[in-house]
Amino acid sequence: MDPKQITTKERLAIPRQVMPAQDPVLRAGNFREVHLGLTPELAQMEALRCIQCKDPVCVKGCPVNIKIDQFIRLIAEGDFLGAARKVKEDNVLPAICGRVCPQEDQCEQVCVIGKKREPVAIGNLERFVGDYERLTGQRITPEMAPPSGRRVAVIGSGPAGLSCANDLARFGHEVVVFEALHELGGVLMYGIPEFRLPKEIVRDELDGLRKMGIEFRTDVVVGRTITVEELLGEEEFDAVFIGVGAGLPWFMGIPGENLVGVLAANEFLTRVNLMKAYDFPKSDTPVFDCKGKSVAVFGGGNTAMDAVRTAKRLGAGHAYIVYRRSEAEMPAREEEIHHAQKEGIEFMLLTIPLEFIGDDKALLTGVRCQKMELGEPDESGRRKPVPVEGSEFVLPIDMAVISIGNGSNPLIKQTTPDIEVSRKDTIVVDVNTMQTSKENVYAGGDIVTGGATVILAMGAGRKAALAIHEKLSVTAPGSRES
Amino acid sequence: MYRIVSAIFLAENIKKFEIEAPGIAKKRQAGQFLMLRLTENGERFPLTIADSDPVRGTVTVIAQGAGKSTRALNRLEAGDTITDVVGPLGTPSHIENFGTAVSIGGGVGTAIAYPTAAALKAAGNYVITINGARSRDLVILEDEMKAVSDEAYITTDDGSYGFNGFVTQKLQELIDSGRKIDFVLAIGPIPMMKAVAEVTRPYGIRTVVSLNPIMIDGTGMCGGCRVTVGNEIRFACVDGPEFDAHLVDFKNLSDRNRIYQQEERASDEAEAHRCRLSGQS
Numbered sequence: 001m002d003p004k005q006i007t008t009k010e011r012l013a014i015p016r017q018v019m020p021a022q023d024p025v026l027r028a029g030n031f032r033e034v035h036l037g038l039t040p041e042l043a044q045m046e047a048l049r050c051i052q053c054k055d056p057v058c059v060k061g062c063p064v065n066i067k068i069d070q071f072i073r074l075i076a077e078g079d080f081l082g083a084a085r086k087v088k089e090d091n092v093l094p095a096i097c098g099r100v101c102p103q104e105d106q107c108e109q110v111c112v113i114g115k116k117r118e119p120v121a122i123g124n125l126e127r128f129v130g131d132y133e134r135l136t137g138q139r140i141t142p143e144m145a146p147p148s149g150r151r152v153a154v155i156g157s158g159p160a161g162l163s164c165a166n167d168l169a170r171f172g173h174e175v176v177v178f179e180a181l182h183e184l185g186g187v188l189m190y191g192i193p194e195f196r197l198p199k200e201i202v203r204d205e206l207d208g209l210r211k212m213g214i215e216f217r218t219d220v221v222v223g224r225t226i227t228v229e230e231l232l233g234e235e236e237f238d239a240v241f242i243g244v245g246a247g248l249p250w251f252m253g254i255p256g257e258n259l260v261g262v263l264a265a266n267e268f269l270t271r272v273n274l275m276k277a278y279d280f281p282k283s284d285t286p287v288f289d290c291k292g293k294s295v296a297v298f299g300g301g302n303t304a305m306d307a308v309r310t311a312k313r314l315g316a317g318h319a320y321i322v323y324r325r326s327e328a329e330m331p332a333r334e335e336e337i338h339h340a341q342k343e344g345i346e347f348m349l350l351t352i353p354l355e356f357i358g359d360d361k362a363l364l365t366g367v368r369c370q371k372m373e374l375g376e377p378d379e380s381g382r383r384k385p386v387p388v389e390g391s392e393f394v395l396p397i398d399m400a401v402i403s404i405g406n407g408s409n410p411l412i413k414q415t416t417p418d419i420e421v422s423r424k425d426t427i428v429v430d431v432n433t434m435q436t437s438k439e440n441v442y443a444g445g446d447i448v449t450g451g452a453t454v455i456l457a458m459g460a461g462r463k464a465a466l467a468i469h470e471k472l473s474v475t476a477p478g479s480r481e482s
Numbered sequence: 483m484y485r486i487v488s489a490i491f492l493a494e495n496i497k498k499f500e501i502e503a504p505g506i507a508k509k510r511q512a513g514q515f516l517m518l519r520l521t522e523n524g525e526r527f528p529l530t531i532a533d534s535d536p537v538r539g540t541v542t543v544i545a546q547g548a549g550k551s552t553r554a555l556n557r558l559e560a561g562d563t564i565t566d567v568v569g570p571l572g573t574p575s576h577i578e579n580f581g582t583a584v585s586i587g588g589g590v591g592t593a594i595a596y597p598t599a600a601a602l603k604a605a606g607n608y609v610i611t612i613n614g615a616r617s618r619d620l621v622i623l624e625d626e627m628k629a630v631s632d633e634a635y636i637t638t639d640d641g642s643y644g645f646n647g648f649v650t651q652k653l654q655e656l657i658d659s660g661r662k663i664d665f666v667l668a669i670g671p672i673p674m675m676k677a678v679a680e681v682t683r684p685y686g687i688r689t690v691v692s693l694n695p696i697m698i699d700g701t702g703m704c705g706g707c708r709v710t711v712g713n714e715i716r717f718a719c720v721d722g723p724e725f726d727a728h729l730v731d732f733k734n735l736s737d738r739n740r741i742y743q744q745e746e747r748a749s750d751e752a753e754a755h756r757c758r759l760s761g762q763s
Contacts, residue, residue, distance in 0.1 A: 258710055279523075286742045
């Protein structure tokens with residue numbers, strides 16, 4: 001079909017193209033990526049479904065306003081590299097966002113085609129162009145402004161930090177990224193599992209950023225190894241961006257939570273993803289031996305899905321999601337929930353844990369639960385679960401993973417007293433510039449919003465980069481005055 | 483990569499390392515620790531910083547070969563490198579002039595108690611140190627401890643050196659002799675710290691212990707190092723590692739530290755097998 005000749009009616013007649021995926025039974029036994037990606041033919045066919053609206057609402061639905069209509073048109077015309085570059089004008093990490101963005105709540109939710117049919121698979125197309133550029137080895141270093149002579153420190157190498165660093169480098173500023181862990185990428189490396197986001201893709205994106213001249217320093221804990229004050233002082237940075245992400249996990253505060261075998265999703269996923277515990281004993285870090293065991297994950301978000309699907313892949317005989325509301329209220333992406341269901345994850349919905357039960361060696365043996373029913377909507381707009389009398393039961397389990405969210409990392413706050421934090425310990429910023437209460441210090445991502453998404457963190461990083469650039473452009477190099 | 487400047491055995495299986503890490507050396511305060519990762523496939527593990535030299539840019543750690551990683555560390559020599567060293571982590575020891583302060587170190591815990599004992603001395607305390615070991619050949623840092631003590635005692639379980647008995651017995655003896663003790667720091671194996679807490683509890687002597695839960699990132703992210711203190715969840719990597727001994731749930735700590743026992747054994751066996759193959763001991 002010639003993209004210039006095709007009529008709207010013909011476009012609408014094309015069904016949404018299905019992205020090939022690994023067989024569910026097979027993939028539940030390995031850590032390889034679930035989806036295999038669109039072929040160029042499938043991508044072009046999918047791109048033809050876009051009717052090229054005069055007022056593309058999808059662009060407004062995207063937190064970073066990718067020119068979706070334009071990049072899709074380029075795909076339809078077969079100019080895949082052109083499409084990749086078009087996306088990259090607004091989003092530096094298309095291969096990553098195409099995989100982990102909740103498109104169904106953003107661009108695809110507002111897609112006009114989606115009103116009567118399935119929306120254009122914008123996320124799959126974004127992923128396709130990112131992969132195409134990378135796999136064909138045709139990535140170009142973006143155009144960069146001449147060196148400004150100004151230096152910016154970026155704290156944290158997760159999505160917020162990387163997008164901020166990228167934009168600042170393109171504006172011509174010297175950028176140094178500080179990372180506390182031994183590995184770069186933040187949550188993209190320690191949190192999101194391989195089967196949802198292959199680490200090779202993250203490493204490749206990092207290589208691209210290095211080629212732009214961005215310097216990365218691992219093993220630096222800002223707040224401990226060096227303070228924000230020192231970065232602005234003796235280290236002579238003109239500005240600092242804080243993108244340190246979420247912090248310590250929350251627990252439920254029910255009896256028995258201290259038993260051996262109850263752990264936080266952060267720990268479970270960090271062991272498996274960052275420390276490669278799935279490869280124990282080749283890798284030195286162990287993880288709870290799930291083989292043939294019963295594992296329950298408490299929570300209904302994307303992290304809970306990641307954890308339960310990881311347990312399944314580690315050989316769990318039963319892998320449960322225990323969630324107090326119903327499937328409709330689950331914060332996890334629909335796609336992840338469906339993947340989990342197909343892989344054999346058992347969903348115990350409308351169920352709350354009351355108490356963990358252990359043996360005389362303090363080893364977890366089960367969890368006493370209670371069934372719930374949905375009552376009136378609460379302040380979040382979701383129907384509030386209320387306990388059903390006499391519905392208590394004990395679920396035998398060997399490992400429990402708590403996945404109900406995180407607080408914020410306390411180190412920067414403890415060591416930078418003049419940064420204002422909220423009651424929830426997140427950093428307070430001006431929403432337009434992402435500037436904190438401290439001069440020349442900006443922040444974005446989960447440290448500001450609490451646990452959110454990769455794309456929101458990236459949007460915040462970019463917003464901060466622009467504000468930092470504007471600020472540095474009106475002050476003379478070497479001066480600290482605004 | 484972080485270079486080892488010197489590596490000396492202090493006793494059998496206990497080795498002292500000076501590692502080049504100028505940024506950490508400059509910042510480190512008593513009571514803080516490092517996370518180390520020896521190789522690409524290595525685990526991250528914490529070691530308390532025993533000393534530092536900001537001028538030479540080195541930090542000192544003392545390791546007892548207990549698990550795979552500490553044994554691998556103890557095989558390294560001066561000139562070798564460590565893939566990752568990060569720190570200084572944890573909240574520094576709370577130091578003030580309490581009056582009479584007793585620093586108790588058990589086994590390799592002496593290495594951890596040493597910097598805090600030195601800081602207590604520098605803050606004007608009358609410092610009494612009690613350092614326990616199973617036997618004479620396992621006593622470490624005797625001269626260093628003496629140098630920061632107003633009174634220094636060694637105890638050995640088998641009586642081969644110093645006081646014959648446990649550190650707690652020596653502490654009880656001091657209390658019974660009518661000495662006014664204002665502060666006790668106890669660092670060593672969990673049963674020892676628990677026993678010290680029980681000795682001082684009836685007298686209401688302020689007592690601090692340094693906890694050693696399993697850590698993964700060590701920077702306030704994963705939550706692996708949670709401990710129960712005063713019936714509340716606390717994280718040793720950022721809230722500690724030092725806590726009020728009278729509020730710590732030691733049983734919970736030792737239970738939770740046992741979680742990977744099986745895996746540790748498997749790891750040890752795999753290591754022994756490899757050593758046999760390569761002919762290394």
